Amino acid sequence: MTTRFLRTALPLVLALLITGCSTIDSRIREKSSVFAALDAPTQDKIRLGRIEVGFSTDLVYMSHGAPDERLTTTSATGTDETWIYNSYSQEYLGSALVGYRRYVVIDPKTRQPIVYFEPVYDSIYRERIEERIRIIFKGGKVQAIEQVKR
Numbered sequence: 001m002t003t004r005f006l007r008t009a010l011p012l013v014l015a016l017l018i019t020g021c022s023t024i025d026s027r028i029r030e031k032s033s034v035f036a037a038l039d040a041p042t043q044d045k046i047r048l049g050r051i052e053v054g055f056s057t058d059l060v061y062m063s064h065g066a067p068d069e070r071l072t073t074t075s076a077t078g079t080d081e082t083w084i085y086n087s088y089s090q091e092y093l094g095s096a097l098v099g100y101r102r103y104v105v106i107d108p109k110t111r112q113p114i115v116y117f118e119p120v121y122d123s124i125y126r127e128r129i130e131e132r133i134r135i136i137f138k139g140g141k142v143q144a145i146e147q148v149k150r
Contacts, residue, residue: 024049027062034058051135055142057081060135067135081137090125098122 024047028035035043038059045052046063055063060083067083074080100117107114134146 022065024062027065031058031062035062051142051145053142053145057083057137057140060137060142064133064135078138080143083135083137084131085133085135087130087132089128089130091128093124093126095121096124 028046034056035046038046042059046059049063051060051063064083064085068086069084071082071084072079073082097119099120101120102115102117104113104115106112130148132148135142136144136146
């Protein structure tokens with residue numbers, strides 16, 4: 001149980017340590033010269049985590065952070081870049097028998113050991129990765145925004 005917990009928790013803790021400081025404010029500080037050149041309504045949209053068609057890659061980065069995946073599409077009309085943002089979760093599937101625990105009890109009358117086997121169950125989870133938003137850039141500007149409706 002402890003090993004399973006560490007296998008699950010350790011990557012999450014490391015991911016938080018690596019990306020945990022990447023907030024909208026920290027990304028704005030990182031790109032402060034770009035942010036300062038924007039008009040007030042656009043700055044407000046970025047602070048709220050909103051994007052629009054026509055935004056540059058820097059504006060999308062400030063608003064949403066680094067993408068989980070980057071795709072490049074080359075066609076007759078040119079090269080498009082697609083940024084994909086995912087959501088990550090675990091789905092509980094139930095519990096399953098993983099083995100038996102043995103324990104020994106000494107019978108007080110006969111002073112003989114009695115061996116008992118007890119079933120051991122563990123929770124089963126499945127990692128879920130769902131695409132949340134897909135942003136398509138052409139010439140460094142947002143051309144299309146695709147979002148999953150729920």
